[in-house]
Amino acid sequence: MSAEGGTPAFESSTFSAESFFATQPPPPDLEKSVVSVREFVARQIRERRRVVLITSGGTTVPLELNVVRFLDNFSAGTRGATSAEYFLDAGYAVIFMHRQFSLQPYSRHYSHSTNPFLDLLEIHSESSSSGARSSHITVTPSKEADLVEVLSRYKQVHAKGILHTLTFVTVNDYLWLLRSVSHELSRMGRRSMYYLAAAVSDFFLPRQKMSEHKIQSGKGSLHIEMDQVPKVLRSMVSEWSSGGFVVSFKLETDSALIIPKARAALERYGHQVVIGNELHNRKYQVVFVTPSEAGFSETWLRINPETHPITASLHHVKEIEEDIVAELVRRHDDWLGSSTE
Ligand code: PMT
Numbered sequence: 001m002s003a004e005g006g007t008p009a010f011e012s013s014t015f016s017a018e019s020f021f022a023t024q025p026p027p028p029d030l031e032k033s034v035v036s037v038r039e040f041v042a043r044q045i046r047e048r049r050r051v052v053l054i055t056s057g058g059t060t061v062p063l064e065l066n067v068v069r070f071l072d073n074f075s076a077g078t079r080g081a082t083s084a085e086y087f088l089d090a091g092y093a094v095i096f097m098h099r100q101f102s103l104q105p106y107s108r109h110y111s112h113s114t115n116p117f118l119d120l121l122e123i124h125s126e127s128s129s130s131g132a133r134s135s136h137i138t139v140t141p142s143k144e145a146d147l148v149e150v151l152s153r154y155k156q157v158h159a160k161g162i163l164h165t166l167t168f169v170t171v172n173d174y175l176w177l178l179r180s181v182s183h184e185l186s187r188m189g190r191r192s193m194y195y196l197a198a199a200v201s202d203f204f205l206p207r208q209k210m211s212e213h214k215i216q217s218g219k220g221s222l223h224i225e226m227d228q229v230p231k232v233l234r235s236m237v238s239e240w241s242s243g244g245f246v247v248s249f250k251l252e253t254d255s256a257l258i259i260p261k262a263r264a265a266l267e268r269y270g271h272q273v274v275i276g277n278e279l280h281n282r283k284y285q286v287v288f289v290t291p292s293e294a295g296f297s298e299t300w301l302r303i304n305p306e307t308h309p310i311t312a313s314l315h316h317v318k319e320i321e322e323d324i325v326a327e328l329v330r331r332h333d334d335w336l337g338s339s340t341e
Pocket of ligand 1: 080230277
């Protein structure tokens with residue numbers, strides 16, 4: 001990268017997972033997050049619940065140490081946040097590892113862009129006999145039933161202690177957190193599930209190559225040479241997850257690439273399911289690709305787009321995540337049933 005401020009000599013273009021963790025620093029609050037996950041997992045083991053780790057939202061790649069500019073990965077967090085609710089309904093405890101400020105279970109129904117919080121409220125002003133004015137707020141009557149439904153589900157989940165939330169911003173935060181959380185969850189073995197819906201950066205700038213201060217403009221074009229982010233799915237399957245049920249996603253904009261790429265991922269990493277989706281119809285159609293005796297098998301799940309308007313917010317509107325989660329729970333059951341554990 002051409003940037004002011006000088007950069008220490010540092011050679012690397014391909015990082016393995018090991019060299020990544022040996023050279024890139026952990027996020028400052030990692031240990032605190034690990035302790036909280038350890039306690040959460042221990043409680044779920046005592047209470048004999050399965051746990052799913054859901055990753056959700058996009059990771060960023062900062063271009064400076066004092067970060068002003070960064071590259072972002074597309075994902076609103078809808079897939080992850082919606083799926084979390086259906087996993088909770090199915091009796092799983094959920095570790096929800098998401099990009100800071102992306103959508104979260106339950107509060108997603110009141111996203112500021114589709115259903116702003118202030119639109120739920122009404123102000124009532126009164127004057128007393130002494131002339132003093134007072135105001136109070138109520139929920140708009142037409143919105144009350146939906147709010148009661150979402151709020152009671154949210155309160156029940158929190159009272160039971162079955163939803164644990166963690167946040168990441170950068171790809172560095174994400175990888176460190178994913179490795180540490182997977183280690184903690186590995187105590188659950190095959191009863192754990194990993195549902196990797198986050199959109200993870202493919203390229204990054206190692207800390208040693210980053211400019212300390214804001215990159216200055218005025219010297220023509222900026223050339224940045226980025227390194228490849230290690231594909232951690234291999235380590236996840238063979239080392240970190242200790243036999244858990246691993247589901248990865250494959251997002252493409254060219255639908256012809258989905259199945260070949262999903263098959264290649266299964267061959268390379270040896271996990272249980274790849275869910276393929278195409279950018280423009282991902283809310284209505286996905287494909288489950290799995291290894292089978294004949295090589296691979298593909299199962300398409302589809303819902304009618306008309307039953308899922310873009311502004312849909314509550315569970316009485318059909319969401320494809322309901323079918324994705326039902327299918328995964330069934331496959332996880334079968335897989336556990338077929339194990340010798
Ligand atoms: O949040 P929404 O707006 O609803 O969008 C949801 C989604 C489209 C982002 C989601 O459904 C989805 O497809 N997520 C995966 C996006 C993707 O294709 O990621 P990828 O190609 O970078 O990675 C493929 C898989 O490999 C992922 O499951 C990832 O966990 C894994 N991976 C990625 C990078 C990396 N360094 N190591 C990995 O193991």
